[in-house]
Amino acid sequence: MQSYKVLIVDDEYWVKIMLQEVLINSGFTVFTASDHVEAVEVVKNDQPDIVILDVNLLDIDGISLLSRLKSIKSDIKAVFISGSSDAGCIEMAKAHGALGFFIKPFDILEFATFLIEISTSGMTSRGEGKWEMNGGTVQ
Amino acid sequence: MGDERRHSAMNSSKLGKCNCDYFTQNTYTIRQDPPLYVREGSHRILIGYEDDEASSNAYAYDVDFSVIEDATGILGCFATYEEAMEAKLQELQKKKAQNESIIAEKQMAASYIHEIKNPIFSIRGFLQILHQSFNEDDKRKEYVNIIISELDRMNSLINEFLSKYKDDSLVKGEGEDGTSVQKTIEEVVAFFQYGFKLKNITCKCDFSNDELIVMVDKEQLIQILINLIQNSIEAMKTGANLSIKAYAKDKTMCIVEIKDEGIGIRQDDINKVFNPFFSTKENGTGLGLYITKKIINNYGGSIYLESTEGKGTTFYLEFPLISC
Structure with missing residues (x-):
């Protein structure tokens, strides 16, 4: 089976590299982007299956970027990561069809396991994802 | 400020300190003792009330004077006045600026603190990778565990700070009748x-x-x-x-x-x-x-x-x- 393709969009260099390392070790094909221009390029050229989006990017918010990426590849799945546990933001992510929302700093092994579940179960609809709120995890 | 007070200020015998442009040479003399002069037309006047001297408050009014006279002379004057709207606006804007500077300070502190979460996350992540590379009996595995739990403690201190520093100025106002x-x-x-x-x-x-x-x-x-x-x-x-x-x-x-x-x-x-x-x-x-x-x-x-x-x-x- 062809390896599952993941795009990581985060403007923090070491966060990006660290996540890349973990996901490559978990068997994914990983692409990275620091801003919306790079992200759009990767989605056009490499057609990733899932995108990991930081909510607060320098030039755009992650949720607007997801809408943009979906206009290029409508079936792209999304998981948000953020330093803030703003409830409004989590709701917004859900409304945009994201599969999960992880609050930094989170357990990267748990994160990798969650992505493996998505890639093998074909999880598509919202509601079955993983949602973190106020430090706890809401399944 | 009640209406009664406004009236007393407009009454000649009780006039407070006035910085009015209607006390000029080209005015009508309404009364000699105590003297009261008015200038016809619309003016902006600023009145500082005597009892407000300590707080040095002044209120701006838009006034309109019409002098009533007949052949025998001046009978009196008709005056209308209202609190100047932009004075009220200025007051509101001042309040808004004060409010904004408090929020600015809090927001600035919160966003700096927030930024610490990114390095904590990358350190924590790399430590987890390192943790996996050691054998079970390796002492270093235990050290890494300690570092991770101390990082988590640091993170909860940050969260505690952030929740205390939340903008309470943006909290919902008291619910009224709408x-x-x-x-x-x-x-x-x-x-x-x-x-x-x-x-x-x-x-x-x-x-x-x-x-x-x-x-x-x-x-x-x-x-x-x-x-x-x-x-x-x-x-x-x-x-x-x-x-x-x-x-x-x-x-x-x-x-x-x-x-x-x-x-x-x-x-x-x-x-x-x-x-x-x-x-x-x-x-x-x-x-x-x-x-x-x-x-x-x-x-x-x-x-x-x-x-x-x-x-x-x-x-x-x-x-x-x-x-x-």
Whole structure:
């Protein structure tokens, strides 16, 4: 089976590299982007299956970027990561069809396991994802 | 300040310290002892009340004097006065600026603290990778575990700080019986009459017939409207039009549309206008729209905009209706 393709969009260099390392070790094909221009390029050229989006990017918010990426590849799945546990933001992510929302700093092994579940179960609809709120995890 | 007090100040025998331009040489003498002079026409007067001396408060009034005379001389004078609207506006703007500087300080501290989470996350992540590379009996595995748990402790200290430093200035106001959207808009528009006049701006209000009542603190609604109308005035050239509409949508939401013919917002900037500290104005704090959005979201409402550079901007505010 062809390896599952993941795009990581985060403007923090070491966060990006660290996540890349973990996901490559978990068997994914990983692409990275620091801003919306790079992200759009990767989605056009490499057609990733899932995108990991930081909510607060320098030039755009992650949720607007997801809408943009979906206009290029409508079936792209999304998981948000953020330093803030703003409830409004989590709701917004859900409304945009994201599969999960992880609050930094989170357990990267748990994160990798969650992505493996998505890639093998074909999880598509919202509601079955993983949602973190106020430090706890809401399944 | 009650009406009674205003009257006593306007009464000659009890006049406080007056910095009025109606005591001039070219005035009518109404009475000699004690002397009272007036100049006909419309003036702006500033009155400092004696009992307010300690606080050095002065109030501005727009007054209009008409002298009544017949062949025998002056019979008296007819005066009307009202508190000057832009004085009230200035007071509100001062309050808003104070409010903004407090929020700026808190927001700045919070965003710096927030940034620490990124390095904590990358350190934690790399440590987890390192942890996996050691054998079970390796002492270093235990050390890594300790570092991870200390990082988690650091993170919870940050979260504690952030929750204590939360903006309480943006917390919802006390719930009252609801606020009339139309009446509040009319009140705020009245504040700006002088500003409109200065730039020859025509402000047109178009409201639906039913009174729109929303569960939003009136002071906060005023603050939102002042922010948006002030931005519009600053963005517009002389002689432009401002249109304000308020209507109900699906009987559940109240929409307020504020449409200006200003310079508009660059397409690249549209996504950023609600970010804290984003401003294109030379002296802007970049907090006006950020606060506006926060307040609206607190009430389960939303704000969005359409803008064309060189043509103008329309802001749409949505609030849940309690009745219409």
